[in-house]
Amino acid sequence: MECGSKFGADVGINRRALRDIKNFMGAAPPGSHTISGRELQKQVAEALKSHQTCSLVNDELKEVDMEDAVADLVMDIDREDADDPFAVVDYVEEIYAFYRETEGSGCVCPNYMSNQVDINEKMRAILIDWLIEVHYKFDLMEETLFLTVNIIDRFLARQTVMRKKLQLVGVTAMLLACKYEEVSVPVVDDLIIISDRAYTRAEILEMERLMVNTLQFNMSAPTPYVFMRRFLKAAASDKQLELLSSFIVELCLVEYEMLQFPPSLLAAAAVYTAQCSVRGLKLWTRTSELYSSYSEDHLLECSRKMVGFHQRAEGGKLTGVHRKYNTFRYGYAARSEPASFLLEAGPPS
Structure with a gap:
């Protein structure tokens, strides 16, 4: 000039x-x-x-x-936690490398429902939408919800289930996830009441035995929640971004088609989509790319599906996630504007 x-x-x-x-x-x-x-x-x-x-x-x-x-710049996201023994900075990279190596073992075939004779993906969606409300009512930890859904999918991929037993599978999976994740576990009688006494105590305990044997007592699996905590840290997130990312990734729990994506990709795409929504432009830093191992191009297919779920969240038939995140407790994250420009031919950057 x-x-x-x-x-x-x-x-x-x-x-x-x-x-x-x-x-x-x-x-x-x-x-x-x-x-x-x-x-x-x-x-x-x-x-x-x-x-x-x-x-x-x-x-x-x-x-x-x-x-x-x-x-x-590529930031060292663990530097400030060097003196925090709970952050296990010396081992955190190895821990997440292990998660990436083992996440495949917790995934299921994305078309496993074709082997079921009496249930389908719509019934699965109704079940999980209801479990999200149960999870909210019991005030359980977020990781419990993700593990519950993972246990359900892994079990249904291995075991044929009749529709009248599908809700029983759901409440039993939540019981198992609570035993693995929670300090205080809901008692069986609470689950009987919440399911409108559709099942007896004996039926729940029998289903519990069947599920743990079918899964060979392997209850643990890396879920999107595990990865999202790390990726939010890489994104230098605030509370708004954290809640919106959680809202978006929970919308994916209900959607059977999202089983095609590994948990780490779902987590990264949720953070990316939330950033696009908050900032109004495409944003994926080199730090986020390094710690997630995903480039922006890798995320776009999954992210565009998430934008579609976000757009339809309020007006759809299954609104459990939207109602949950349309509360003061969750920062009214459901009211955020979707990053609709990601669906267009030439989104801003």
């Missing part, structure tokens, strides 16, 4: 000009007409204004450049 040359051309002085104005006023340049003091003051004022405008523009450009530079 020609800020300096414009200043010199208008006033006819060098860059040190302000202290020479008095001399300039006393003698007009050769070949020019005489300029009155008022006219000169006006020219100087306009030149100064132009110079200040250029300075402001340059400052703004520098600020944008700094933001871009920060976005390009």
Whole structure:
């Protein structure tokens, strides 16, 4: 930008000009007409204004450049937790590497429902939507919900279940997940009541034995929740981003088609989609890419599906997740605007 040359051309002085104005006023340049003091003051004022405008523009450009530079930096997200023994900084990379290696063992065939004869993906969706409400009513930890759904899918992928027993599978899976994750576990009688006494205590305990044997007592599996905590940290998230990411990934629990994506990808795509919604533009830093091992291009297919779920969350038939996140406790995250531009041909970036 020609800020300096414009200043010199208008006033006819060098860059040190302000202290020479008095001399300039006393003698007009050769070949020019005489300029009155008022006219000169006006020219100087306009030149100064132009110079200040250029300075402001340059400052703004520098600020944008700094933001871009920060976005390009790879941050050490564990540095501030070095003195926190619960953060296990010395081992956290190995822990998440292990999760990535083993997440496949907790995944199921994305078309396993074709082997069921009396239930389908719509019944699964109704069950999980109801369990989300049960989970909220019992005030359980978030990881319990994700493990519950994982246990259900792994069991249904191995065992044929009649529709009249599907709800029994659901409440029993939640009981098992609670025993694995919770400090205080709901008693069997609570589950009987919440299921409108559709099953007896003996039936729940019998289903529990069948499920743990079918799964060979392997209750643990990396879920999207496990990865999302790490990826939110890499995104330097605040409470708004955290709640919106959780809302988006819980919408995916109900959707059978999302079984095609591994848990780590679901988590990364949820954080990415939430960032796009909050910021109004595509945002995936090098830090997020490093710690998630996913580039922005890897996330787009999954993210676009999430945007569609977000758009339909309020008006759909299954609204358990939307009602949960449309509360003060969850920051009214369900009211956030979907990142609809991700569905367009040329989204902003």
